Amino acid sequence: MAKSPDDWTPYRNRLEFECADFIYTENQMSAGDINKILYLWGITLAVHHDNPSFADYRDLYNTIDATLLGDVAWENFSLKYNSNKPTGECPLWMEQSYEVWFRDPHTVAKNMLANLDFKGGIDYTPYHEFQEKDEQHHYKDFMSGDWAWQQADEIAQDPQTHGAAFIPIIIGSDKTTVSVATGQNDYYPLYLLIGNIHNNIQQAHRNALALVGFLAIPKTEKKNSDDIKYRKFKKQLSHSSLSKIFANLKPGMTTPEVTRCGDGHYRHIIYGLGPYIADYKEQVVLACMVKDWCGRCLAFPSNLDEGGVSRSHEHTNALVDSVDFGILWDEYGIIGELVPFTNDFPRADIHELLAPDILHQLIKGMFKDHLVEWVGQYLELMHGKTRAKAILDDIDRRIAAAPPFPGLRHFLQGRGFSQWTGDDSKALMKVYLPAIEGHVPDDMVWAFRALLEFCYIVRTDVVTDDTLTELKDALRRFHTYRTIFQTTGVRFDISLPQQHSLVHYELLIQMFGAPNGLCSSIMESKHIKAVKQPWRRSSKYNALSQMLLANQRLDKVAAARVDFTMRGMLKGSCTFSYYNSFFENPSYIGNDNGDPEVQQSRARAGNNPFAIESDDFDDVEDQGIVDDMDVIADVQLARTFHELDISLFPTLIRLFLYDQIHADDHHSSADVPLCDCPSYMGPIKIFHSAAATFVAPSDPSGITGMRRQHICAVPSWCNGPVHFDCAFVNTDDRHDGMLSMDVVRIFCFFSFTFTNGRTYPCALIHWFYHITEERDELTGMWMVAPSFNKDGSHDLSIIHIDSIIRSAHLLPIFGTQFVPHGLQFYDSLDVYRGFYVNWFIDHHAFVLAS
Structure with a gap:
């Protein structure tokens, strides 16, 4: 049954939810700090005979726990060594039980399929994409690859599974250390994602990667650490644990299930084990192979790049059945005593499923x-x-x-x-x-x-x-x-x-x-939220149980936020929505024009059309990922400015105005005397930054591939030296890549309104020229140098900010000279006279400056 748009269950209102989300998810306060902030909040409300949203940390925790969405309980099992033991004293590792905690991956996968936040970002069928003009094959999201296509073909051959949507279960694991100072606190988290979700959603960290378990980490005395039996036991323990964790998914790998998906449709789905994301050390364990061998092919360790026949579990099983274990080790790099967990699941071959890293x-x-x-x-x-x-x-x-x-x-x-x-x-x-x-x-x-x-x-x-x-x-x-x-x-x-x-x-x-x-970078990011931060908020005693509960609550808060968002309950400001519900005035619901915060913000910006959409240059959180925008590129001046009644660079302004007014006449200010250029002596607003927003899907960005960077022009950064950034400027549309652009250093952002009523957002820039018309043969980078006039002054111009593409990064050409002692990074652009245009600064620049 559909929920009403004012049903905040288990919270009473939006304020309660936002408060819980901030305290528990964003700030991650300890129980003691939660009680303290609620106590202080309560003092301010006592005079109004009111109470804070929560009485104490227990009230907050109980409210979160009452959330039904995203609830996947933690379970555990124990494993121990059950093979032959030596007579006499038995090593401790043979006697111990090893506890493994996990959440049912079947339920986790179903929750992902039903997640409304992924609507429009899931492929239910494999596909091959070709560019029409040259028939180029495009490989992008996981379902665009050949493996998913082959799996679907195999599934379609069985009449019982024909027509079912294939759901590949991608697994990842990576040991991590939360603290070295307090002892070696190691954890072995296990993650899951479904291959149907688009890469941009995974990279934007939109809960597409779920923590599903903590594997055991056996330890023993140093005298037994090199025991071959102990080392093999550790590896088999991992395989046995993985096999047991994913056992609930096995029936769904052969018999289709009817499952509700995020787009509201019910589908027959069938699961299958997909790639496993792991570093080389873990790949050795997963493929049951000897160190220094390749898990995907039979290339010999002494000459790996000569290549070899591809490994397969059929070939490995045949060798294990017919070849001595010593020969397997020496000539094939196979540890015959170990059984990979993938052998317990249909259509799964660990050698094929080792993902790139x-x-x-x-x-x-x-x-x-x-x-x-x-x-x-x-x-x-x-x-x-x-x-x-x-x-x-x-x-x-x-x-x-x-x-x-x-x-x-x-x-x-x-x-x-x-x-x-x-x-x-x-x-x-x-x-x-x-x-x-x-x-x-x-x-x-x-x-x-x-x-x-x-x-x-x-x-x-x-x-x-x-x-x-x-x-x-x-x-x-x-x-x-x-x-x-x-x-x-x-x-x-x-x-x-x-x-x-x-x-x-x-x-x-x-x-x-x-x-x-499939990069393990997405796991590294998840480590922070799923392992390290929960560990820090724990009491450090029996920390794992507290970390498990913290993750369960984090999932519930995240699921509640998705639900409230999809029902349109989180639009606009929390402040105004709270007052709106308090005074029961529906006319302002979702209306930002009535939001006092928005009105105050617009008042600060002076209604500048170039300032409303961007933030101050020192708002670090606004840099980087940008969601819900769909433009190729855009540059906006920052909100912060100060008005100065000054008469700076009048000549440059006159030249700029002539070029702007005659932009369609194919005339240039260089072709006319200065007296024919319009003059301007009015006020100028000086800005300290501009925000460049552009499409950069290969970099950390929002789900639409948008990224934002602030270009700074600050006479004193943090009460210190100047901070004048460089940028790419579009100067020649007849070419592509770097030949269509110049590099400039921006000394000032400003805007002014001319007598024709038009406001011009501008930048005062120092030109750099191309040292050569080709990239440097050695480094592959373009080389530029600052341009100076005949009298030695800077070659300056004023340009419209629309010609700015994004920020540029320059690295000095050092040659064989040593860097002077005491040189500071903020002086490099002034000291050196030749620079590389750093195309390795990010992936967008790598393509742009190619």
Whole structure:
């Protein structure tokens, strides 16, 4: 039965729900802090003979617990070693029971299918997409790949399952440490998502990835840690646990179920195990293989890139039945005593289901753990320890000298720190290439460039046949240039599983669609909300039980928000809706024009049409992800401004006005004397930033692929130095890519109203010119330099902000010169005279500046 639009059950009203959502989900207060804030709130209401929304933390928790939506209870089971035990003293690990907590994945998957928030973002049938003009195959969301198509073909052959919608269950797991300071607190979360959900929804963290379990982590005394029986037991424990967790899904893999979907339709569905997202260490366990072997093919560890026959569970089972276990280990890399959990489920082959892993294989593995480390080893081998340290210090100073950029993690001390996160590795990739140029052989720079290009190509939102060709070319170049690490004596062997994984990416894309939908980055983000934050809010004693309950409540609050949103109950401001319901005045429901907060906001903006839609430059939360917009690109001035009655740059304004007024006449201010240009001596409003919004689906963005970046022009940033950002400006529509644009540095945003009544939002900019008409052969980046007039003054102009595309990031061309000690990152754009246009700063720039 449909709920009424004023049914907030189990909450009394919107204020209660918003309060619970803020306290429990956003702020994640401890029980003690909840009681304190409610106590203080209660004092302010006591004079009005009123009470806060909740009496105490128990009242808040009980209200959330009463939510029926999203309720999937936690269950547990225990496993223990049940094979032959030695006579005499038995190792502790053989005696212990290992507890596994999980939530029924069947119920979780059904809840995902019924989630109204995913309406319009789910594919119920596999598809192949081709571009009409050149018949290019487009690989995008998971259901666009060949694997889902093949599964559907197999399902259709059975009369009992023919016509059922295929629901692939994608699994992921990744051990994580919540605190090293208080002891090694490790957890082994297990995640689930369904492959039908579009990649953009998964990447926007819209609860498309669900926590379904915590696997056990066996531990033993050091003297037993290398015992082969113990190591095999740990691996089989994982398989047995996974088999038991997903057992409830097994009947639905052969017998279709009728299930309600988010679009309101009921469908016959049939489940199947899909790809498993895991790093290489976990892939070794999942594929029941020996370390250093590949889980997808039979390539020999000493020469992985020669390739080998694809593995399959039929071939593995045949070998296990006919070949000695010692030969299996040595010649096939198979641990014959282990049984993969996929053997318990129909149409599942673990060798086929090992997903690509951009984060651990490419970014943290190959880039950071391999190539960056090898550079240090090369420098020490060539120059000795003392000189190598000096060069590494300069590389660190070069990294630290990178100018600021929205969202860029800044390495103030270079890359010399011990605890690396995935975000650290991603940030270093963006600025590392120019930092090593001049300190290492060109072949090393080319090897880094090829790997970076491979990473950025494979991360694109839509992969085409042409993209796969580019991918293969980048891989070929990487294999060619990485041999420099062998010829210089840094490495004897470069046959490594993480690097070998690159040869499988073309097939994996064809099978599973664009890899950004299967990247372990989505699990890394989920770790924070599902594991680390619940652990921090726990008492730390028996923390797991508290973490389980916290996750259950978080799911309930999220489900309630989706329900209220879909019923139109969260439109407009909470403040006005509360007063509206309090005074029972329906005329203002959902009407932002009557919202005092909106009116006050508009009053602050002075009704500036270029200010209403964007926020202040220092509103960090407004940067990045943008939902519910559908434009290619847009630039808006910030709300914050101050009026100044000044007479700055009158000549530049006159030239600008002439070009604006005669834009359709094909005339230019350069062709007429200054006296023929209109003059303006009125007031000017100075702005400190503009917000550029553009489509960037391959970057962290909203579900519509929109992203926002603030371009700053601040004379003093946080009471410190100036902050004048650079930007791409459209200057020549006859070309594509970088040849259609110029790079500028923005010194000021302003607007003024001319006598014709038209308001002009503008920017005072300093031009950069292209050093060459082609990209740098070594780094692959365009090179620009600041432009100066004959008298040495800056080459300045005023442009309309409509010509600004987005922010640009420049990295100094260091050459072989060492960075001066004391150089600060905010001085780099003034000190250096040649720059690379950093196309690795994000994926949108990678495409834009190609």
